Amino acid sequence: MCGIVGLFLKRPGLEPELGGHLAAMLATMRDRGPDSAGFAVFGRDNGTVKLTVRGPGLQALAARLELDADQRDTHAVLHVPASRMEEVRTALASDPAVTVVGEGRRMELYKEVGLPADVAARFGLSAMAGTHGIGHTRMATESAVTTDGAHPYTTGPDQCLVHNGSLSNHNALRRRLVREGYAFETENDTEVAAAYLSWRMREGDTLEGALHAGLKDLDGFYTFVVGTRTGFAVLRDPVCCKPAVMAETAEWVAFGSEYRALVDLPGIADARVWEPEPARVYAWERAA
Amino acid sequence: MSEHIDLAVATTRDLNGALHALPPDTNRTLWRVLNPRGQHALAVGIDAPVRVEIAGHAGYYCAGMNGGATVVVEGNAGNGVAENMMAGRVEVRGDASAAAGATAHGGLLVIHGNASARCGISMKGVDIVVGGSVGHMSAFMAQAGTLTVLGDAGDSLGDSIYEAQLFVRGSVASLGADCVEKEMRDTHRAALAARLQAAGFDGVDAGSFRRYGSARRLYHFHVDNAGNY
CATH class of the missing domain: 3.60.20.10 (Aminohydrolase, N-terminal nucleophile (Ntn) domain)
Incomplete structure (x- = not known):
């Protein structure tokens, strides 16, 4: 259904x-x-890329990457300056516990x-x-x-x-x-x-x-x-x-x-x- | 004097239970159903000859298995309105979703707006009159009864039809397997005029419709027809 x-x-x-x-x-x-x-x-659109991620230790992850983050239950939205997207993507790819749920200027997922x-x-x-x-x-x-x-x-x-x-x-x-x-x-x-x-x-x-x-x-x-x-x-x-x-x-x-x-x-x-x-x-x- | 059931406070079961408890000679013959809010299975399986007015949009299977009541939906109806109706009258003032009148054996189903896909699927004796258009695969495997469409019919009208009669005033996007146009004779026009009048479409000329029905080539298995099964 x-x-x-x-x-x-x-x-x-x-x-x-x-x-x-x-x-x-x-x-x-x-x-x-x-x-x-x-x-x-x-x-x-607040000028950054919103990266919705989920997984354990998201606050620590955001602190390590020096990013603003809004945590909601199991998910967090990382606010990533466009110039740092590649670097952040690479960092997230090396952390198998973290899943990127969505990305966008406006979308949170x-x-x-x-x-x-x-x-x-x-x-x-x-x-x-x-x-x-x-x-x-x-x-x-x-x-x-x-x-x-x-x-x-x-x-x-x-x-x-x-x-x-x-x-x-x-x-x-x-x-x-x-x-x-x-x-x-x-x-x-x-x-x-x-x-x-x-x-x-x-x-x-x-x-x-x-x-x-x-x-x-x-x-x-x-x-x-x-x-x-x-x-x-x-x-x-x-x-x-x-x-x-x-x-x-x-x-x-x-x-x-x-x-x-x-x-x-x-x-x-x-x-x-x-x-x-x-x-x-x-x-x-x-x-x- | 009418009965009121407000579905903002009462449940669907309250409504249907009250309607099922009515004896055939009840004098509580007019029921207003308030705040239907698209709920499913409203006013189903009523045997008593009462009138039920649903003040808004109804969900799935509204007035299903109707056994003799008049049910009026003063809005749209969801899937399967009047499905398996045996007798009585069901009227939808707005549009009906898919499978309106599915498998219905008797009674009259009137839809003032459009009916979407599979209207009258496997109908077994009901008369359906649609003021607007019907969607694809309408009257699929229709066995008996009539489907009258004042507007247009979608693709594959009457696919694998048995003995139901189809009348369409507008265009037919395509006919389904074994469905063909048939001659419109005086008897058909007279019966159609009577049905249009019963449905409340008095001013519509029965002569402006075309008739469709079964070519009767798929009744028995024939290997040359295998592609059509």
């Missing part, structure tokens, strides 16, 4: 409430995915095993501000219930993917992407989809182009929501095996696996509510 949600704010007034709304949406989607949860929040409401509370999602965010609640089918198996998966700087469904050709695709230079942490099918999109964009596709290419290359069931620096995009497989509902007002655009996830959004009673069509890319962008 799995539940996915996304919320994109069109105006700055609601930005302080973004995390609160996302947390409520995730909690409602517990019925679709009680195994693990995760989310990405796109906040302000958190995921853990547990009920969605508990995961959101552990990371303090309700107090997070931002322009947009996406989230996922997982009911595991294709691989184990682990933090590595939780979504979102990053697809590049300031970009990540959540997925409801299952891919049937992920093993073959993983072998192909390994030959293209991608490394995989898990047996998870969504990690393959994330790497696939990264690869397409590395080869010159736009996000929209990469998603269209996926319609041909990804075999299986999927509703994808991709979070980007400036917005998010939605794609359903041509069969529409997995559910999806969208809603839009003058203030926001929201995505949910079910309408239930959207019922507490402000102004939902007057929102335009519709079901995204099969094999069509929907994208919302805001001025960067």
Whole structure:
């Protein structure tokens, strides 16, 4: 099953409430995915690269690297000056206990095993501000219930993917992407989809182009929501095996696996509510 | 005098339990369901001839297994609205998600907006009238009953259809295996006009529809058809 949600704010007034709304949406989607949860929040660009990492001893790590860090439960966001990225990447690569979860000017990415409401509370999602965010609640089918198996998966700087469904050709695709230079942490099918999109964009596709290419290359069931620096995009497989509902007002655009996830959004009673069509890319962008 | 059940305080089981407890001759015949908030399995399996009005969007399987009630959704309905309905009337004022009227044996399902994929899948006798358009694979393996679409039909309409009759006013993106256009005769027009009137689409001309149904080539296995199974 799995539940996915996304919320994109069109105006700055609601930005302080973004995390609160996302947390409520995730909690409602517990019925679709009680195994693990995760989310990405796109906040302000404060001039440094935000490197979300997880593992033991993150405060000591930040002190050793002389970086500012915000620790939240098992994760920390390291604020890295762009000029030091290579050095920090090299240092992190030599520490096998530390996993880089996400990277970007604006994106912070958190995921853990547990009920969605508990995961959101552990990371303090309700107090997070931002322009947009996406989230996922997982009911595991294709691989184990682990933090590595939780979504979102990053697809590049300031970009990540959540997925409801299952891919049937992920093993073959993983072998192909390994030959293209991608490394995989898990047996998870969504990690393959994330790497696939990264690869397409590395080869010159736009996000929209990469998603269209996926319609041909990804075999299986999927509703994808991709979070980007400036917005998010939605794609359903041509069969529409997995559910999806969208809603839009003058203030926001929201995505949910079910309408239930959207019922507490402000102004939902007057929102335009519709079901995204099969094999069509929907994208919302805001001025960067 | 109507009964009110507010799902902000009552549970789905409270609602369905109250509706199931009604005797056939009940005089509590009008029920308003407030704050549905997209919850699943609302007003399912009702045998009593009552009217249930759901004041908002409903989730999955709303009015499923309906045995004779009139259920009105004053918003959108999620997957499988009126699935396996036996009798009665289900009306959706907004859009319906996938598999509307799936496997339904009888009654009338009216959707004022669009219905998405697989509308009327494996229908077994229900009459479905859709004011808007239907998505792909609608009437897949439809066995009996009618599907009437005032708008357009998506890909593979009526794939592997048995004896259901399909009427579409707009365009059909493609017909599924063994589904063909058929002649629209006076009897079809008269029956369609009656169904349109029953569904509340009085002003719509039955003569503006085209009829589709089974070519009956897939009923029995034939090796030349293997690619279609």
